[in-house]
Amino acid sequence: MKLEYKVEGGDFTAAGFASSQIKKILKQLNIDPSVIKRVVIALYEAEVNIVAHAYRGVIKAHIESGGITLTLEDEGPGIPDVEMAMTPGFSTATKAVREMGFGAGMGLPNISENADSFNIETIVGKGTTLTIGIKFK
Amino acid sequence: MKVKDVAEKLGLKVFSAPQGLEREVSGGYTSDLLSDVMGHSQEGQIWITLQTHKNIMAVASLRDLAAIILVKGFEPDADTMELSEQEGIPVLGTRMQAFELSGSLYEILK
Numbered sequence: 001m002k003l004e005y006k007v008e009g010g011d012f013t014a015a016g017f018a019s020s021q022i023k024k025i026l027k028q029l030n031i032d033p034s035v036i037k038r039v040v041i042a043l044y045e046a047e048v049n050i051v052a053h054a055y056r057g058v059i060k061a062h063i064e065s066g067g068i069t070l071t072l073e074d075e076g077p078g079i080p081d082v083e084m085a086m087t088p089g090f091s092t093a094t095k096a097v098r099e100m101g102f103g104a105g106m107g108l109p110n111i112s113e114n115a116d117s118f119n120i121e122t123i124v125g126k127g128t129t130l131t132i133g134i135k136f137k
Numbered sequence: 138m139k140v141k142d143v144a145e146k147l148g149l150k151v152f153s154a155p156q157g158l159e160r161e162v163s164g165g166y167t168s169d170l171l172s173d174v175m176g177h178s179q180e181g182q183i184w185i186t187l188q189t190h191k192n193i194m195a196v197a198s199l200r201d202l203a204a205i206i207l208v209k210g211f212e213p214d215a216d217t218m219e220l221s222e223q224e225g226i227p228v229l230g231t232r233m234q235a236f237e238l239s240g241s242l243y244e245i246l247k
């Protein structure tokens with residue numbers, strides 16, 4: 001099964017929509033709740049990062065019998081130093097975003113903790129693509 | 138213990154989704170950082186926070202939390218209440234601040 005969702009940068013009111021849709025589908029497929037939890041945590045963080053840090057993006061979810069592959073491709077500023085971005089607590093989020101309780105610098109570490117495979121491709125000034133793989137067993 | 142028992146014992150105001158008062162409470166989690174709650178809360182917990190915007194409902198729903206309690210007299214935004222009704226996850230409120238409320242909730246749940 002292949003699904004696709006569009007995400008607009010800056011639109012926090014819609015953040016989490018793709019995550020909640022995917023959660024529903026995985027529940028219907030009777031996927032183990034502990035696996036669904038990991039998918040939801042990783043996808044929500046990645047979705048919020050497009051909203052908080054990029055201009056727009058597309059989320060693609062590919063569900064197969066063995067697991068799910070999530071690809072989040074955005075047009076945005078890119079990440080100049082990926083290692084730094086992965087450091088827990090590192091964040092370039094604006095004050096307004098921090099006041100909402102986002103921008104704690106825990107997103108990328110949360111994704112990496114919950115994914116079986118995690119890859120970041122990024123070009124500064126162009127955009128970022130995350131690929132997240134989670135196995136069902 | 139159910140959300141409604143917690144609401145009664147702690148004298149909480151029910152802002153939205155009274156149909157969710159029957160949800161079972163497994164514990165509590167106090168934090169104003171959404172990523173922290175996303176990554177570390179457990180299913181069935183009551184979330185104590187001062188954040189009032191709609192995204193708290195997305196987090197509560199994605200993590201299957203029992204309810205949200207807003208502290209210090211804060212009130213949920215209109216779209217937060219709307220989503221709360223849709224998801225059936227109540228938003229409650231108190232004048233207490235997070236430290237006091239967490240202590241009181243801890244006492245009645247232990």
Ligand SMILES: Nc1ncnc2c1ncn2[C@@H]1O[C@H](COP(=O)(O)OP(=O)(O)O)[C@@H](O)[C@H]1O
Nearest residue numbers: 049053078085091092093103104105106107108
């Ligand atoms: N899609 C993205 N586009 C541009 N920069 C990003 C993106 N995702 C993450 N970053 C950068 O990596 C940093 C750390 O991300 P994260 O761990 O999710 O923390 P937070 O989002 O709370 O700042 C961000 O502050 C930002 O500088």
Ligand SMILES: [Mg+2]
Nearest residue numbers: 045049107108
């Ligand atoms: Mg983030």
